[in-house]
Amino acid sequence: MSTTFLPALKLFVIALCFSVFTVAAYPVEPDFQSLWSEADNLRKEAASQGHEWRDTAKVLLEAKKEYKAGNHEKGLMLLSKGRAESLAASAQAAREKKQWNHRVVK
Amino acid sequence: MGKLATLIIALTMYLYGNTLFANPETERAAFRAYFHAKFPDVKKSDFVNGVYALDKNSREQWIEIEEFPPYEIAMGEGQELFDSTRFANGNTYGDCFGDGLSIRKKYPYFDEERAQVVTMESAINDCREKHGAAPLKYRAGDLAKISAYLSYRSRGEIIDVALSSAGAINAYEKGKKYYYTKRGQLNFACVDCHVSSAGMRLRSEMLSPSLGHVSHFPVYRLKWGSIGTLHRRFNECNKQVRAKPQPGQSEEYRNLEYFLSYMSSGLEFNGPGVRR
Numbered sequence: 001m002s003t004t005f006l007p008a009l010k011l012f013v014i015a016l017c018f019s020v021f022t023v024a025a026y027p028v029e030p031d032f033q034s035l036w037s038e039a040d041n042l043r044k045e046a047a048s049q050g051h052e053w054r055d056t057a058k059v060l061l062e063a064k065k066e067y068k069a070g071n072h073e074k075g076l077m078l079l080s081k082g083r084a085e086s087l088a089a090s091a092q093a094a095r096e097k098k099q100w101n102h103r104v105v106k
Numbered sequence: 107m108g109k110l111a112t113l114i115i116a117l118t119m120y121l122y123g124n125t126l127f128a129n130p131e132t133e134r135a136a137f138r139a140y141f142h143a144k145f146p147d148v149k150k151s152d153f154v155n156g157v158y159a160l161d162k163n164s165r166e167q168w169i170e171i172e173e174f175p176p177y178e179i180a181m182g183e184g185q186e187l188f189d190s191t192r193f194a195n196g197n198t199y200g201d202c203f204g205d206g207l208s209i210r211k212k213y214p215y216f217d218e219e220r221a222q223v224v225t226m227e228s229a230i231n232d233c234r235e236k237h238g239a240a241p242l243k244y245r246a247g248d249l250a251k252i253s254a255y256l257s258y259r260s261r262g263e264i265i266d267v268a269l270s271s272a273g274a275i276n277a278y279e280k281g282k283k284y285y286y287t288k289r290g291q292l293n294f295a296c297v298d299c300h301v302s303s304a305g306m307r308l309r310s311e312m313l314s315p316s317l318g319h320v321s322h323f324p325v326y327r328l329k330w331g332s333i334g335t336l337h338r339r340f341n342e343c344n345k346q347v348r349a350k351p352q353p354g355q356s357e358e359y360r361n362l363e364y365f366l367s368y369m370s371s372g373l374e375f376n377g378p379g380v381r382r
Contacts, residue, residue: 050358052350053291085291092293100287103297105137106128 032067032075036060039083046089051096056085130269130278130368137369141317145305153318154376160305161312168380177254177326177378180333184255187248193237202233203256210260210375214267214364216274223277223360227253227335231355244354245338250324254333257324257377265321265375267368274364281365284358290349296362299343311382320366322379329382336363 040060046052060082067075142150145160152159158168188199188206203209213226224232230252231241242249269275288295296316299308304315323336330338337354340362344351352358 047350051289054345054348054350055291057350088291092288096287096289100283100295103286103295104128104133104282105140105297105301106133 030076032072032079035083036064036067036079039063039079039086042083042086042090046086046093049090049093051089051093053085053089056082056089059085130275133282134369134371138317140301141304141315145315151373153315153370154321154373156314156318156322156379156381157312159318160315164312164382171380175326176328176380177324177333180251180326181254181258181378183248184251184253187252188255193234193239195237197237199230199233199252202229202236206256206259208260208263209256210377211263211266214360214367216269216271216277216364218271218273221273222357223364225355225360225363226256227337228355228360244335245341246330246332246334250333250335250338253324253335254378257375260375261377263375265367265371265373267364267371269368277361277364278368280358281361281363284362285365290344290347292347294347296343316366316369318370318373320363320370321373321375322377322381324377325379325381327381333378 043052043056043060046056059078063075063078063082065075066072066078138150141148141153148159155165155168158165188203192198200206210226213229214223216222217224227244227249230249231244234241269278285296288298299313300316300319303313306313320336323339324333325339326333335354337356337359340359341351341354
């Protein structure tokens with residue numbers, strides 16, 4: 001059992017190391033669509049809490065448009081902006097759950 | 107020991123009393139007291155005039171504008187629509203609203219059956235749908251014109267919102283939460299502009315006080331160049347703080363209108379108005 005298993009394990013570890021080096025040496029293009037979907041889901045999460053910001057959806061659509069047109073750098077930059085806005089909007093929603101009541105005129 | 111316990115209880119009551127025993131009535135009293143203290147020279151009944159109650163120059167200009175009010179044409183068109191519209195089933199607006207007198211003061215109210223706030227504008231569309239007509243757009247156009255006409259016919263009547271059920275209080279609470287919650291990229295709540303900063307300038311314009319806000323809608327805004335409903339203004343406020351606005355007559359806006367109307371109860375309706 002061990003005579004077969006150990007060499008196989010060694011081979012697997014070597015193959016794994018090789019694949020890691022390969023990935024590091026030849027970075028691939030980011031998967032724009034999955035990054036975009038992740039950012040859009042974050043936007044939807046903020047929206048479900050009633051805190052979506054005015055321009056986030058537009059920014060994300062613009063990001064997609066630019067990326068498709070070959071302006072990858074601009075597309076990624078806009079994507080990052082839309083993602084950051086979505087996260088900030090959700091953070092605002094979480095903060096306001098505790099804070100809004102402190103502003104009630106008493 | 108007994109004295110110490112009494113002292114602790116008294117201190118707790120003093121510190122947290124407002125929170126523990128807050129109710130709509132005490133909140134309304136506090137809301138009004140805030141504005142009356144902030145603007146001691148403004149007559150209490152004058153808060154229905156918004157910034158024109160606070161700023162002498164703006165008031166003079168407004169009085170001049172009111173000589174030939176720009177909402178008059180829309181109001182006339184509203185009357186025409188109200189009087190002459192005949193739905194496919196032969197009914198008219200009159201079958202829902204009678205002769206159009208004393209309508210404004212009935213709204214907003216909490217409809218127990220539907221478990222939601224009904225505003226005058228939503229009632230106009232309810233009427234249309236009941237008689238088989240398509241609903242009108244909520245923020246401007248024909249609906250705002252009809253609303254202007256009905257508001258005009260109710261001028262001088264008193265805003266009177268009663269929170270007479272658990273459902274009504276729940277709607278009030280939701281409206282209150284919306285009012286006091288910061289939103290948008292600029293991180294503003296309604297209270298930031300219309301309570302804390304009321305009377306201050308935002309660029310060239312003065313920020314109006316919330317007390318009396320609902321009395322004069324719909325308004326003809328010079329900026330819009332047309333007449334628009336209260337929910338059109340809510341929508342614009344949201345956009346100005348870079349929050350995604352709600353559609354007209356969304357639950358959020360209806361509850362907000364309900365909350366604001368309760369806060370202004372006792373003041374007069376004086377719509378339609380004109381604003382910059």
